[in-house]
Amino acid sequence: MQLLNLIFIVDDDPIHQQIANLMIKRQGIGEKVKAFSEAQDALNYLREYIYEPDLLPDLILLDLNMPVMDGWDFLNDYAGFYEKLPKKIGIFVLTSSIDDSDRKKVDDYAFVKGYLTKPLSSEIINKLQEE
Amino acid sequence: MNDAIINKALASFVPALLLDLNGNLLSANDRARGLVQLPGGNAGKVHYDHLFGERTGIYWGGLLATLQNGLKACIEIAGPGGQWTAWQLLAHDEYFVLLGQETAQPDKLFTHLPLGIQQFSVEGFPVKSNALQKDIWGPHHPIFIQPGYNILRDPVYRQIGLSQLFDDVLVTGRSVKKEILLRYQEFAVGDSVRLSPCYYEATVFPAFNQQRQITDLYLLLKECTAQKLTLMGLEKSARLLDSVVEHLPIGYVQFDHHGFMRRINHTHREFLKIRPGCHEEGYNIMSDPFARMYGFNEMFMTVVTENRMIRKEIEVDFSAENTYTDFSEVRWMDYTLFPLQDPIDKKTIVVALINDITDKKLEHYMRNELQRNTEQLHLFFDAVDMGYATLERDGRVNFMNRKAAQMAGVEIQPGCNIFEVIPAFRTPSPFLDRLARALKSTVSASFSSYFYGMDKWYDFLVTPMRDNTVSVFIRDITGSRKLQKELHRANSQLSKLNRNLLNQNQQLEDFAHITSHNLRAPIANLKALMQLHNHSEKEKEREEYLGMLESVINKTDETLNDLVNVVQIRKETDIRQELLSFETRLQYVSNVLMQDINQSGLQITIDLEESPLVRFPRIYLDSILQNLITNAIRYRMPEKVPTLHFSSRKENGMITLTAEDNGMGIDMNRFGSKLFGFRKTFHKNPDAKGIGLFITKTQVEAMGGSISAESAPGRGTKFIITFKTE
Numbered sequence: 001m002q003l004l005n006l007i008f009i010v011d012d013d014p015i016h017q018q019i020a021n022l023m024i025k026r027q028g029i030g031e032k033v034k035a036f037s038e039a040q041d042a043l044n045y046l047r048e049y050i051y052e053p054d055l056l057p058d059l060i061l062l063d064l065n066m067p068v069m070d071g072w073d074f075l076n077d078y079a080g081f082y083e084k085l086p087k088k089i090g091i092f093v094l095t096s097s098i099d100d101s102d103r104k105k106v107d108d109y110a111f112v113k114g115y116l117t118k119p120l121s122s123e124i125i126n127k128l129q130e131e
Numbered sequence: 132m133n134d135a136i137i138n139k140a141l142a143s144f145v146p147a148l149l150l151d152l153n154g155n156l157l158s159a160n161d162r163a164r165g166l167v168q169l170p171g172g173n174a175g176k177v178h179y180d181h182l183f184g185e186r187t188g189i190y191w192g193g194l195l196a197t198l199q200n201g202l203k204a205c206i207e208i209a210g211p212g213g214q215w216t217a218w219q220l221l222a223h224d225e226y227f228v229l230l231g232q233e234t235a236q237p238d239k240l241f242t243h244l245p246l247g248i249q250q251f252s253v254e255g256f257p258v259k260s261n262a263l264q265k266d267i268w269g270p271h272h273p274i275f276i277q278p279g280y281n282i283l284r285d286p287v288y289r290q291i292g293l294s295q296l297f298d299d300v301l302v303t304g305r306s307v308k309k310e311i312l313l314r315y316q317e318f319a320v321g322d323s324v325r326l327s328p329c330y331y332e333a334t335v336f337p338a339f340n341q342q343r344q345i346t347d348l349y350l351l352l353k354e355c356t357a358q359k360l361t362l363m364g365l366e367k368s369a370r371l372l373d374s375v376v377e378h379l380p381i382g383y384v385q386f387d388h389h390g391f392m393r394r395i396n397h398t399h400r401e402f403l404k405i406r407p408g409c410h411e412e413g414y415n416i417m418s419d420p421f422a423r424m425y426g427f428n429e430m431f432m433t434v435v436t437e438n439r440m441i442r443k444e445i446e447v448d449f450s451a452e453n454t455y456t457d458f459s460e461v462r463w464m465d466y467t468l469f470p471l472q473d474p475i476d477k478k479t480i481v482v483a484l485i486n487d488i489t490d491k492k493l494e495h496y497m498r499n500e501l502q503r504n505t506e507q508l509h510l511f512f513d514a515v516d517m518g519y520a521t522l523e524r525d526g527r528v529n530f531m532n533r534k535a536a537q538m539a540g541v542e543i544q545p546g547c548n549i550f551e552v553i554p555a556f557r558t559p560s561p562f563l564d565r566l567a568r569a570l571k572s573t574v575s576a577s578f579s580s581y582f583y584g585m586d587k588w589y590d591f592l593v594t595p596m597r598d599n600t601v602s603v604f605i606r607d608i609t610g611s612r613k614l615q616k617e618l619h620r621a622n623s624q625l626s627k628l629n630r631n632l633l634n635q636n637q638q639l640e641d642f643a644h645i646t647s648h649n650l651r652a653p654i655a656n657l658k659a660l661m662q663l664h665n666h667s668e669k670e671k672e673r674e675e676y677l678g679m680l681e682s683v684i685n686k687t688d689e690t691l692n693d694l695v696n697v698v699q700i701r702k703e704t705d706i707r708q709e710l711l712s713f714e715t716r717l718q719y720v721s722n723v724l725m726q727d728i729n730q731s732g733l734q735i736t737i738d739l740e741e742s743p744l745v746r747f748p749r750i751y752l753d754s755i756l757q758n759l760i761t762n763a764i765r766y767r768m769p770e771k772v773p774t775l776h777f778s779s780r781k782e783n784g785m786i787t788l789t790a791e792d793n794g795m796g797i798d799m800n801r802f803g804s805k806l807f808g809f810r811k812t813f814h815k816n817p818d819a820k821g822i823g824l825f826i827t828k829t830q831v832e833a834m835g836g837s838i839s840a841e842s843a844p845g846r847g848t849k850f851i852i853t854f855k856t857e
């Protein structure tokens with residue numbers, strides 16, 4: 001079991017951000033949590049610190065249903081550059097959608113480690129650490 | 132008469148002869164002896180026949196029979212001096228008496244005979260003749276002008292056979308009689324002279340002396356031209372009749388009253404090809420097996436016994452007759468049998484007239500067959516459930532079946548013209564032109580037409596026939612037409628239903644998506660918050676969680692209200708529609724949004740002349756216009772005066788309304804598919820809730836229309852709404 005240094009939450013729902021933050025903290029799987037309401041901001045961050053592995057997250061919890069740029073846009077963009085990243089970032093899709101078509105579509109992105117559905121729970125948080 | 136009379140008679144001058152019952156001469160007085168030239172003595176050995184019979188041809192038996200029949204028994208003979216004596220036979224007990232009485236002078240008789248008479252010597256020289264005979268000879272006859280004329284040697288008379296008569300008499304000693312064409316008579320007809328034959332009955336008889344030697348020859352001539360000519364005429368007629376009968380174009384067979392065939396004419400002989408050498412004279416209609424087979428014997432009997440004509444047509448198989456003919460065909464024969472009376476023996480004869488009517492029968496049969504076929508065909512055409520008519524090219528009806536008459540709706544007799552009698556055909560129409568053209572055409576034509584009066588669709592097939600008539604087949608396709616229409620209608624309903632289903636399916640999927648994302652998200656948050664709340668022991672934390680719960684619940688309520696609105700719109704497809712003026716509604720909405728419009732400085736322009744009106748639910752149109760204006764204000768470029776231009780057009784029977792702004796625009800490549808989605812926002816604008824365009828789209832589509840957008844970032848947005856028009 002390894003303590004995660006930095007976890008990104010990409011979700012436009014501020015309540016969810018708070019909940020995720022609280023649960024991660026309470027579960028004690030990571031030290032720092034950074035939330036992004038807009039996917040574009042998260043991508044900008046990754047690009048900005050592409051050569052500074054210490055500042056890059058270990059884990060990204062990505063929501064799919066977001067305004068302007070949604071989770072799919074994020075994944076498509078990320079697919080273009082993630083191989084250049086100095087460290088391996090675990091990406092989990094964390095969505096309220098239980099739609100099977102979404103689940104299958106996510107399978108197309110090999111670098112996505114898992115498809116998780118809301119609500120977040122202690123069990124799910126623990127899973128993140130195992131991976 | 133008694134002995135006294137006899138004796139007295141015998142004694143007297145009255146010449147008398149006494150005969151026994153057998154005609155032998157018993158005695159004769161002197162006077163009688165002289166008259167009959169009896170030799171003296173031996174009277175007992177002389178018989179009447181010797182004295183009278185041989186001279187007169189009237190013998191004892193004949194004379195006696197006359198007497199016994201109660202008639203006057205008289206004979207006349209000429210005496211030695213030429214004087215004639217009439218002898219009357221009288222009966223007296225066992226005797227007979229012949230009493231003689233001198234009659235007229237022989238010369239006088241000779242002269243006044245109503246015939247021509249000429250006496251010749253046995254050598255043939257003329258002796259004397261009476262006046263009539265002289266007339267017959269004529270004054271220039273050689274007999275008068277040629278010395279030593281001899282009738283036996285007259286070349287002319289020898290040629291016509293008169294001289295021969297004399298020869299015959301000289302040889303036989305008996306009289307001979309013959310009809311002779313003696314001469315020709317000349318008579319004038321106008322300027323020309325014609326000859327007509329003169330026939331005479333010539334009798335030559337001899338005169339004997341006591342030694343039974345011929346002393347003289349007498350020629351009697353009696354004109355018989357009229358009779359002869361009549362007879363000849365009759366013979367000629369008979370011959371002509373005969374020839375006619377022989378060559379009649381029909382068979383003629385004559386039977387005697389016993390049924391024996393007496394005559395068969397040439398025609399029938401040829402027809403039957405009667406075998407030469409067969410004994411046809413033995414043919415009897417009553418007994419011949421072939422005749423009996425066909426009942427000719429009964430026909431014959433009926434004709435004879437009932438004395439009436441019978442006529443029968445019989446199909447005869449001649450191969451059954453082998454005796455008289457080899458003819459072996461089967462023929463239809465017309466037999467007419469009728470009775471006639473034989474002109475001579477007055478017995479009934481039967482004549483059969485026989486005619487071969489096979490061809491006629493065949494023709495009759497064929498005509499019947501044809502007639503029957505036609506009738507059957509017409510029956511058949513009456514039975515089929517299709518109109519059928521044969522017409523002349525000008526439209527006159529030859530035949531029309533029942534169905535066709537029904538279709539026409541009027542009774543149509545053959546010979547009528549369809550263009551005159553059918554009411555629907557009286558007023559000119561493209562169909563009539565078509566029909567008239569088809570009737571004149573040499574190729575088949577097929578077309579259908581609707582008849583308003585009858586509410587019928589008829590399909591016509593017009594086919595020219597070889598005999599220059601036209602066959603018309605008419606099919607009632609009303610049912611199939613209507614079926615087709617209904618099918619079409621059902622089809623379009625089905626596809627409409629299908630579209631609706633697809634639409635609803637899409638909406639369901641949308642809803643699944645909406646619930647998945649937009650409803651599950653807050654619920655998930657609620658669950659998570661509940662978990663946090665329950666696991667927290669700090670009162671302050673728990674209050675914080677409850678505060679968050681409240682905010683989530685409020686947001687969820689808002690989302691649910693939006694969804695309920697949408698569902699309401701989709702449910703109320705039959706919401707009341709009214710004819711609305713774009714301009715009026717725009718005015719109204721602008722007033723409502725007056726404050727926002729003024730604050731933003733939005734410039735609204737319109738071009739709604741082309742299609743100013745639309746039939747639509749008023750609240751929807753108001754909502755749509757409001758959304759469009761709000762969007763134009765919300766996503767305006769900060770540095771530009773915002774504009775919004777409305778225009779309406781009619782295109783392809785649809786009304787389109789376009790709303791074009793000069794705002795920020797959106798990246799259609801990225802967001803085009805989500806532009807009208809539920810809770811989709813594409814700007815970091817805090818007012819964006821992602822519900823307006825979704826509602827607009829729902830309202831447009833609920834009424835059967837559509838909405839699309841053309842846009843690019845920084846280049847403004849153009850919304851195009853298409854309204855369905857009924």
